[in-house]
Every structure is written in C-alpha cells, then in structure tokens.
Amino acid sequence: MSDLPLSVMPMSTDAAAPVGIFDSGIGGLSVLRHIHAALPQEHLLYFADSGYAPYGDKSELQIVARSLAIASFFVEQGVKALVVACNTATAAAIEAIRRQWPALLVVGIEPGLKPASVQSKSSIVGVLATRSTLSSARFVALREQIMAAGSTRFLSQPCVGLVEQIEKGELQSLATAALVDRYVLPLIAQGADTLVLGCTHYPFVRELIAASARQGGCLVPVVIDTGEAVTRQLMRLLDSTHLRYHGERPPESLIAYTTASASSLSTALENLLQIPAQVRQIAGRTATAAPWFE
Numbered sequence: 001m002s003d004l005p006l007s008v009m010p011m012s013t014d015a016a017a018p019v020g021i022f023d024s025g026i027g028g029l030s031v032l033r034h035i036h037a038a039l040p041q042e043h044l045l046y047f048a049d050s051g052y053a054p055y056g057d058k059s060e061l062q063i064v065a066r067s068l069a070i071a072s073f074f075v076e077q078g079v080k081a082l083v084v085a086c087n088t089a090t091a092a093a094i095e096a097i098r099r100q101w102p103a104l105l106v107v108g109i110e111p112g113l114k115p116a117s118v119q120s121k122s123s124i125v126g127v128l129a130t131r132s133t134l135s136s137a138r139f140v141a142l143r144e145q146i147m148a149a150g151s152t153r154f155l156s157q158p159c160v161g162l163v164e165q166i167e168k169g170e171l172q173s174l175a176t177a178a179l180v181d182r183y184v185l186p187l188i189a190q191g192a193d194t195l196v197l198g199c200t201h202y203p204f205v206r207e208l209i210a211a212s213a214r215q216g217g218c219l220v221p222v223v224i225d226t227g228e229a230v231t232r233q234l235m236r237l238l239d240s241t242h243l244r245y246h247g248e249r250p251p252e253s254l255i256a257y258t259t260a261s262a263s264s265l266s267t268a269l270e271n272l273l274q275i276p277a278q279v280r281q282i283a284g285r286t287a288t289a290a291p292w293f294e
Contacts, residue, residue, distance in 0.1 A: 011075070011079075011080070011101065011103045011104050011105075012078055012079065012080040012243075013080075013243070014078075014080065014243075015080070015242070015243050015244065015245045015246070015247075016043065016245055016247065016250075017043070017078050017079060017080035017243075018042070018043040018044060018045045018077065018078070018079050018080070018255075019035070019039075019042050019043070019044050019045070019079060019080065019081045019082075019083065019234070020045045020046075020047065020071075020074035020077065020079040020081070020082045020083065021035065021044060021045065021046050021047070021082075021083040021085050022046070022047035022048075022049065022067075022070045022071075022074070022082075022083075022084065022085060022086065022089070023047075023048060023049070023085045023086040023089070023200055024048075024049050024050070024052065024053040024054055024055040024056075024086050024088065024089065024163070025048050025049065025050040025053035025054070025163070025166075025167045025201070025260075026048055026050065026166065026167060026201070026204075026265065026268045026272070027085070027086065027163065027166065027199060027200035027201030027202075027204075028046065028048070028083075028085030028086060028200050029046070029048075029200075029204075029268060029269065029272055029273055030085075030200050030201070030203040030204060030225070030227050031083065031085035031109065031200055031227045031230055031231070032044065032046055032085065032254075032273065032275075033227070033272075033273050033275070034227040034228050034230070034231040035083070035230075035231050035234060036253075036254065036273070036275060038231045038235060039231075039234075039235065039238075039244070039245075040249060040253075041245050041246060041247060041248065041249050041253075042244075042245050042253070043245070043250045043252070043253060043254075044253065044254045044255075045074065045077060045079065045254075045255050045256075045257070046254065046255070046256040046257070046277070047070050047073065047074070047256075047257045047258075048256065048257070048258040048259070048260070048265050049066060049070060049258075049259050050167060050258055050259060050260035050261075050264070050265070051258070051259030051260040052066055052259060053163065053164075053167055053260075054088075054130065054163040054164060054167070055086060055088040055089060055092075055130070055132065056088050056130025056131055056132045056133070056158075056160075056163060056199070057130075057131070057132070057160075058132065060092045060132070060136075063088060063089055063092040063093055063132065064092055064093040064096050066089075066093075067084070067089045067092070067093035067094075067096070067097060068093065068096060068097065068100060071097045071100070071101065071104075073257075073282075075101060075104065079104075080105065080238075080243050081104070081105035081106070081107065081234060081237060081238065081243070082097070082104055082105065082106050082107070083106075083107045083108075083109075083230060083234060084097070084106065084107070084108045084109065085109060085200050085230070086109070086199075086200055087109055087110060087111060087129060087130070087133045087198050087199050087200060088130050088132045088133050088136075088199070090108035090109050090110055090138070091110065091132065091133050091136035091137075091138040091139055092132065092136060094106065094108040094138075105237045105238070105241065105243075107230055107233050107234045107237065108230075109200065109226055109227075109230050110138065110139070110142060110198075110226070111127055111129060111133070111139065111142075111196045111197075111198035111224075111226070112196050112197075112224040112225070112226040112229065113125070113127070113142055113143060113146050113154065113196060114146055115224055115226075115229075116152075116194045116195075116196045116222070116224045117146050117150055117152035119194055119222050119224070120152060120192075120193055120194040120222070121193055122191050122192070122193045122194075123150075123151050123152050123153060124152070124153050124155065124190065124191040124192045124193065124194075125152055125153070125154050125155065125192060125194045125195070125196060126154075126155045126157060126184070126187030126188075126190075126192035126194070126195045126196065127154055127155065127156050127157060127195075127196045127198050128157050128159050128162075128183060128184070128187075128195060128196065128197055128198055128199070128202055128209070129156070129157075129158065129159065129196075129198025129199050130158060130159065130163065130198075130199055131158040131160070133198055133199065134156045134158055134198070139198075143156075155187050155190055155192055157183050157184075157186070157187055159179070159183045159199070159202070161179055162176070162179055162180070162183070162199075162201070162202065162205070163199065163201045165179060165205075166201045166202075166204050166205060167201070169264075169267070169268070169271070171204055171205055171208075172208070176205060176208065177208050177212075180205060180208045180209055180212050181212045181215070184209055184212040184213055184216065185212060185215070185216045187216075188212075188213050188216030188217060188218045188221075189216060189217075192218070193218050193220075193221065193222065194221070194222040194223075194224065195209060195213060195221060195222070195223050195224065196224045197209070197223060197224060197225050197226075200227070202225075203225045203227065204272060206223055206225070209221075209223060210223055252278055254275060254276070254277040254278070255277065255278050255279075255280065256269060256277045256278070256279045256280070257279075257280050257281075257282050258279065258280075258281055258282065259281075259282055259283075260281075261281070262279045262280065262281040263279075265279050266279045
C-alpha cells in the first residue's frame with residue numbers, strides 16, 4: 001500500500017504501462033529523444049497532432065479542447081504518465097488536463113527562463129516562441145516572477161511561420177535560415193547573449209539559430225533547450241510513485257500516432273531521431289471542426 005496521499009496517487013499502478021507524449025506536430029520529438037535515451041526500457045506512445053498544427057495561431061479555447069481530446073485518448077490507452085511536450089499546449093491547457101484527471105502524472109514544458117537568467121552575462125535574454133505561448137498568463141507570470149527576483153531583461157520574439165517550416169522538414173533551407181535571421185538578429189542587436197527555445201520544434205533548427213546569433217556578433221551564444229529538464233522531472237515522478245519500469249524493453253517500445261500523414265511522421269522519426277517506431281494514422285477532423293478523433 002502506497003503512503004502517497006490520494007491526491008497524487010497515479011491512475012495506473014502498473015510499471016509496464018506506457019508513457020504518453022504529445023505535441024502539435026513533430027516538435028515534441030525533441031523531447032521524446034531525451035526520454036527515449038534516459039528511460040530505454042519504457043513503453044512510449046507519441047501523438048503528433050500535425051493535422052491541426054500549428055497550435056501557436058489557435059485560440060486558447062481551441063488549444064485546450066484539442067489537448068483534452070488527446071489526453072483522453074492517452075487515458076484510454078492506459079498511460080501511467082503524460083508529457084505535454086508542447087510549450088503552447090502547456091501554457092494553455094495543462095491546468096485543465098490536471099483538473100480533468102487529478103490522479104494522472106502530468107509533466108509540462110515551459111521556456112527555460114530561469115536557467116537563461118543565470119547563464120546570461122549581459123542579463124539580456126531573448127525568448128523565441130509562438131504568439132500563444134508569449135501571451136499566455138502562465139508565461140507572463142513566470143517572466144514577471146524571475147524579473148522581480150533579479151535584473152534580467154527578457155526580449156520576447158514570436159516566430160511566426162517557423163513551426164510550419166520545421167513541420168515541412170525544411171531544417172536547412174534558405175527560407176528557414178532567412179526566417180531565423182529575421183527573428184534572432186534583432187535580439188542580438190539589443191544585447192541578448194542567451195536565447196531560450198520556447199517551442200519544442202525549435203531545437204531542430206538550433207544550428208541555424210546559433211549561426212544567426214554569431215552572425216549578429218554574439219560569438220558564444222547560449223541556447224537553452226528544456227527537453228532534458230522535462231525528462232528529469234518525468235523520472236522523478238516515476239521514481240516517487242514506484243512506476244519506473246526496470247524490465248526488458250518491450251518489442252514495440254515506441255508507437256507513434258498522427259492526425260496527418262503516417263509516412264511523414266515515419267520519415268521525421270527516421271531522419272531526426274533514428275528511432276524505429278510503428279506509426280499509426282488517426283482520422284482527425286479538420287482544424288475548424290470539433291477536436292475529437294473518429
């Protein structure tokens with residue numbers, strides 16, 4: 001019998017149960033790779049809602065509805081924990097998910113403002129994220145809390161169109177590089193020496209971001225990616241509830257679902273992570289329709 005209070009008792013007490021991870025598209029793969037490496041025995045389920053991407057231009061109500069639908073799908077699959085591997089979905093919907101399933105272990109992701117404030121020598125930090133993330137009450141509260149405790153200045157930069165480029169697989173194209181320059185160079189010009197990747201898609205163009213910062217005169221830019229921090233928090237939760245799996249890796253250690261093209265997600269998994277996975281397409285309704293899966 002666990003001595004954990006009922007409010008934190010997990011929904012599933014089976015250590016062999018899967019861990020669910022979701023994002024608006026392929027961005028969450030940047031978090032999945034850390035989880036897969038750190039927890040090699042776990043059975044992982046990944047959900048790419050690419051048929052509804054990007055989340056950054058959707059209303060908060062739309063994002064909450066979509067996130068609850070995906071969380072419900074995972075609960076039906078019997079997950080023992082859920083990772084919201086999307087900054088926009090975390091900002092808009094993580095509290096709604098926790099209210100709906102208070103016994104579910106839930107880990108969210110948010111921009112790494114605190115580590116950035118510690119590492120910045122100029123005390124000026126650029127934050128690259130979607131409009132939805134930057135305007136969310138959760139982000140604003142985090143930023144104000146850190147600013148109140150120190151002297152760091154945060155420069156918020158919405159990166160319109162960058163998620164779409166990454167979803168298309170254009171990680172090194174001239175168009176993507178030009179878009180990165182448009183967003184990064186003004187931050188460096190204002191004195192930022194540290195850049196926060198406030199969207200899980202952005203680590204896949206990290207080299208372009210660092211190159212742009214150097215082009216702007218920041219010779220040793222610090223780029224903050226919070227995928228490892230999310231993985232550490234997941235590990236702590238699994239350990240505290242005695243749910244980390246220590247058996248053999250299951251034959252299907254990763255199953256991925258998508259509301260867009262299964263072949264596109266398979267290609268992304270192969271090209272970006274080199275992780276074999278069974279990919280299943282789910283018939284999702286269009287972005288303008290009710291966010292439920294058929």
